[in-house]
Amino acid sequence: MTVVIHWEAFFQVLGAALVGxxxxxxxxxxxxxxxxxxxxxxxxxxxEFTDAITVISEKEAKRAAKAAAKAARxxxxxxxxxxxxxxxxxACFAVCAAAVLGGIVLxxxx
Amino acid sequence: METAALIVVxxxxxxxxxxxxxxxxxTANAMATPIATGALKPRTAxxxxxxxxxxGAFLSTEVAATVSGGIIQEDSSTAHLMPSLIFAxxxxxxxxxxxxxxxxxxxxxxxxxxxxLIGATLVGVGLSGINFGVVxxxxxxxxxxxxxxxxxxxxxxxxxxxxxxxxxxxxxxxRSGFRWGQIFxxxxxxxxxxxxxxxxxxxxxxxALISVGWQAQGDHQPHIYVIVxxxxxxxxGTYLGGWRIIRTLGKGLTxxxxxxxxxxxxxxxxxxxxxxxxxxxxxxTQVASGSVIGSGLGRRGSAVRWRTVGRxxxxxxxxxxxxxxxxxxxxxxxxxxxxxxxLIDAVLALAVIVALFLRSRRNAVTANNAFSEVADxxxxxxxxxxxxxxxxxxRAQRARERAKAKEKGTGR
Numbered sequence: 144m145t146v147v148i149h150w151e152a153f154f155q156v157l158g159a160a161l162v163g164x165x166x167x168x169x170x171x172x173x174x175x176x177x178x179x180x181x182x183x184x185x186x187x188x189x190x191e192f193t194d195a196i197t198v199i200s201e202k203e204a205k206r207a208a209k210a211a212a213k214a215a216r217x218x219x220x221x222x223x224x225x226x227x228x229x230x231x232x233x234a235c236f237a238v239c240a241a242a243v244l245g246g247i248v249l250x251x252x253x
Numbered sequence: 254m255e256t257a258a259l260i261v262v263x264x265x266x267x268x269x270x271x272x273x274x275x276x277x278x279x280t281a282n283a284m285a286t287p288i289a290t291g292a293l294k295p296r297t298a299x300x301x302x303x304x305x306x307x308x309g310a311f312l313s314t315e316v317a318a319t320v321s322g323g324i325i326q327e328d329s330s331t332a333h334l335m336p337s338l339i340f341a342x343x344x345x346x347x348x349x350x351x352x353x354x355x356x357x358x359x360x361x362x363x364x365x366x367x368x369x370l371i372g373a374t375l376v377g378v379g380l381s382g383i384n385f386g387v388v389x390x391x392x393x394x395x396x397x398x399x400x401x402x403x404x405x406x407x408x409x410x411x412x413x414x415x416x417x418x419x420x421x422x423x424x425x426x427x428r429s430g431f432r433w434g435q436i437f438x439x440x441x442x443x444x445x446x447x448x449x450x451x452x453x454x455x456x457x458x459x460x461a462l463i464s465v466g467w468q469a470q471g472d473h474q475p476h477i478y479v480i481v482x483x484x485x486x487x488x489x490g491t492y493l494g495g496w497r498i499i500r501t502l503g504k505g506l507t508x509x510x511x512x513x514x515x516x517x518x519x520x521x522x523x524x525x526x527x528x529x530x531x532x533x534x535x536x537x538t539q540v541a542s543g544s545v546i547g548s549g550l551g552r553r554g555s556a557v558r559w560r561t562v563g564r565x566x567x568x569x570x571x572x573x574x575x576x577x578x579x580x581x582x583x584x585x586x587x588x589x590x591x592x593x594x595x596l597i598d599a600v601l602a603l604a605v606i607v608a609l610f611l612r613s614r615r616n617a618v619t620a621n622n623a624f625s626e627v628a629d630x631x632x633x634x635x636x637x638x639x640x641x642x643x644x645x646x647x648r649a650q651r652a653r654e655r656a657k658a659k660e661k662g663t664g665r
Contacts, residue, residue, distance in 0.1 A: 148390040149390060153402075156402060156527040156528050156533070157402050157406075160402065160527045161406050164410045164516075164519045167438075167519050168413055169417065172417035172418050175417075175427040175430040176427065178430065184427050246526060250313050250529065251312055
């Protein structure tokens with residue numbers, strides 16, 4: 144009995160997962176960066192919960208939002224540039240969504 | 254023939270029970286990070302995980318085909334033994350799972366399942382019953398390689414996420430926005446879980462159906478009603494398991510930052526989905542653990558706690574042979590005792606299930622048994638509160654200090 148191992152399959156998994164992950168994470172991070180550039184800093188307070196983790200208090204969240212607004216006011220970008228950055232941000236998020244959907248379609252079709 | 258039919262019914266029941274406990278146990282894997290970083294409310298997280306497990310189970314049946322068609326070689330001379338051997342294998346898997354829960358050892362339900370099946374087949378049929386090529390290339394090697402793959406990818410992704418969002422001017426970096434992203438990535442993990450873990454039970458049931466002749470020999474794809482049954486069982490297990498975890502959550506959590514959690518989950522989901530597509534039957538727990546460790550290492554100044562890593566690794570390596578041993582023992586009883594052996598096994602299985610049920614009813618739930626090994630593996634990485642500066646940050650700080658010193662000098 145010969146044991147045949149398809150090593151290339153492991154490289155396929157590594158390659159596909161690596162490309163998929165880096166595209167999703169990279170573009171999501173880029174999208175966030177663009178949002179910040181557009182002066183719309185995301186301040187997301189954690190949902191209710193829990194005792195074990197550092198949860199941002201309401202006060203801290205307000206402070207963060209204020210700092211974000213201040214940073215946005217100081218931004219030397221013109222309105223047009225900000226709009227552009229915002230569009231770019233949404234485009235990045237769209238790329239993420241497309242990558243995820245594309246990956247799932249590939250699996251289902253196969 | 255009637256006993257065979259009875260045994261197949263028992264196999265299906267036991268397999269579905271296994272499916273249920275799998276979902277029950279693994280909710281934490283998918284939903285630990287978003288709950289820990291506060292991306293999702295626990296109630297929403299659990300509902301989402303259950304729903305997506307259900308969907309995932311329908312997406313791909315490659316893994317089911319691996320289990321039903323590749324691992325065990327069908328041979329007409331031993332076909333009559335097969336249903337009781339599968340039964341014995343399941344008992345091995347469930348017993349080992351329960352033992353590890355009671356002892357708080359890290360383990361993998363999937364490997365327990367394979368270990369039990371292989372052990373039982375080895376005793377009942379002998380070496381010729383196992384297709385070692387498939388076992389090696391679709392179970393053992395993926396078990397070793399996939400967590401490393403996921404860890405490497407998570408490491409790179411975490412680095413990338415931090416690199417892109419890092420700012421040197423002290424303005425807000427927007428990393429809190431990764432919390433939104435985590436809602437999607439954790440959903441993907443739940444979906445991936447369905448494409449891999451639900452499949453294993455489908456594979457086992459299909460194997461039993463084939464062995465008793467209720468499904469054609471060459472046809473290894475699970476029937477639609479098998480898919481539906483397994484999908485709903487794992488979703489139900491996920492849903493119910495979640496409540497138990499929520500009740501005890503907050504004790505075993507590690508420090509996971511949103512950006513890191515996002516990267517880790519994307520890597521987990523991508524690795525599992527890619528593997529499912531190729532029919533690799535992996536342990537989703539181990540892949541998720543690999544990602545959490547890798548992403549922890551991606552944070553600056555982090556260090557590995559080798560003792561914790563070692564403990565986790567030993568549990569992983571032990572699972573396959575240990576479950577195999579229990580499965581072999583159960584199979585031995587069947588081979589020696591025939592119909593009576595199956596009865597003895599059934600009684601033992603019932604005892605194990607009842608013990609498991611009683612155990613789950615008990616309120617003394619600790620971080621060890623309620624929270625997943627994934628959270629445990631997070632503790633394998635030590636991350637300092639104040640990470641060391643990047644070269645550019647260090648340069649900026651030196652420049653600031655110089656400017657300050659200069660100011661002081663002129664002011665005097």
